[in-house]
Amino acid sequence: MAPPKIGFWKRSLNARTALLYLLPSIVLFSIFVFYPMFRTIYLSFFLTNQQGEAALFVGLENYAYLFESDSFKQSTKATILFVLYTVPVGIILALFLALLANEKLKGIGFFRTIFSSTMGISVAASSVVWLFLFHPSIGMFNRFLGIFGLKDIQ
Template sequence: MNAPSTLGLWRKSVNGRTALLYLLPSIILFSVFVFYPMFRTVYLSFFLTDQAGQAALNVGFENYAYLYESSAFRNSMKATALFVLYTVPVGILLSLFFALLANEKLKGIGFFRTIYASTMGISVAASSVIWLFLFHPSVGMFNRLLHVFNFPQIQWLLDPEWALISVSISTIWMNTGFSFLILLGGLQNIDEHLYESSRIDGAGYFYRLRRITLPMLSPTLFFIITISLINAFQTFGQIDILTKGGPSQSTNLIVYSIYREAFINYQFGTASAQAVVLFLFILIVTILQFKLGEKKVHYQ
C-alpha cells in the first residue's frame, strides 16, 4: 500500500522539479526586469537619494506627503486623466468603426485593411516626428488647411489649451492600428451562421450589430479597453518628442513627470513615490474594470 503512494509522490516531485526547470528562465527574467525594479522603487520611495540614486536618508512617508501637497503633481494627475479620457474612448470607437468597415466582403478591402493596420509598423519616435511637422505653426499641413478655409491658425503644440488635445490626436492615430487588428480578428471569429439566421428572420444591419456583433465581440472589446487604459496611463514617447511636458506643464503626464523628477532633478525618492502612486491608480482602475465591465462580457 505504501509503495504506490511513495511512487506517486516521487513522480509528482519529479514533475514539479521539471516544470520549475522549464519556468526558470522566465522566473529569472521577471525577477531581474520586473520584481526587483518594483521592490526597489517601493523601497526608494521612503528615502531621500543622492545623484546616483542611492538611498541616503530615510524620511518615511514624507515623499508621499510632498506629492499630496504638490500642485505640480496634482496638475500632472489631472493632465493624465484628461489624456486618458481623450484617447481611450475615441481610439476604441474609431478602431471599431474601421474594423466593421474592413470586415465587409468587398473587392479590394484587403488594401484598406493594410492601410488601417499600418500604424502598427511605425515606431512612436518616427510617428511623433511626423506629427511634429504636421503641427508646425507655419509650415504644418493643419494650419495650411485652416488658412485655405480662412480659419485662424492654431498654435497646436504651443498653446496650453491645444497642446494636450494635439498630443491626444497623434496618440489615437498611433494606437488605432493595433486596436483595429485585434477587433478585426474578433469580428472574423464570429460564427457566420448567426448572421445568416438573422437575415432569414429579416433582421437589419443595426439590429445584427446590436444583438449579435457587439455581444460576440465583447471579450475582445474588454481586452482592448483594458490594454488601452494601461497604455494611456504609461504614455511617454510622444510627450518627450512633441512637447516635453509643456507648455505651462499642460502635457506633463505622470510618467513624464516621473522621468523629469528622476533623471533631470535627480530626486529619485519622490519619483519612486510617484511611480508607486501610478501603479496603485492603474491597479484600482483595472480592478474596477474587471468588477464592473466583465459582467457585460458574453463569453461563447
C-alpha cells in the same frame, strides 16, 4: 463518462516542465521589472544622496510632499483628462476599423494589409519609415507635395 484522472507525479512533471519554459521570462522580468520596481518603492521612503543611495529614512514624508505639490495635482489632472478623451475615442475608432476590415468590399484586401501591418511593426521601426518619407531632401511625400507646389513638411 468521467475524464481520466491524472496522477500526482504526472501533474508535478507537467508543472516542472511549464516552469522550465517560463524560467527565462521569469528571470528577465525579475531583472528588468520586479527588482527596479521594488528598489524604487524602497528608495521612496528615504532621502537619497547624489549617488542614489539611501541616506536618511523619512517614511511617508516624500508621499505627503508629493500629494501636496501643485505640479503633481496638475499633472494628475492632465493625465486623467487625456485618458478620458483618448481611450473612448481610440476604442470606438478601433472597433469601427475592425468592423470595416471584416466587410466584403472592393479593394478590402489592401485596407486589411495596411490595417494589420501596424500590428507587426514596432513603433520605433515605423517612426524611422515615416522619418524617411517626410525627409526634406529625399522624402517621397515632400517630393509629391513639391509636384503640386505645396510647402515641404520639415
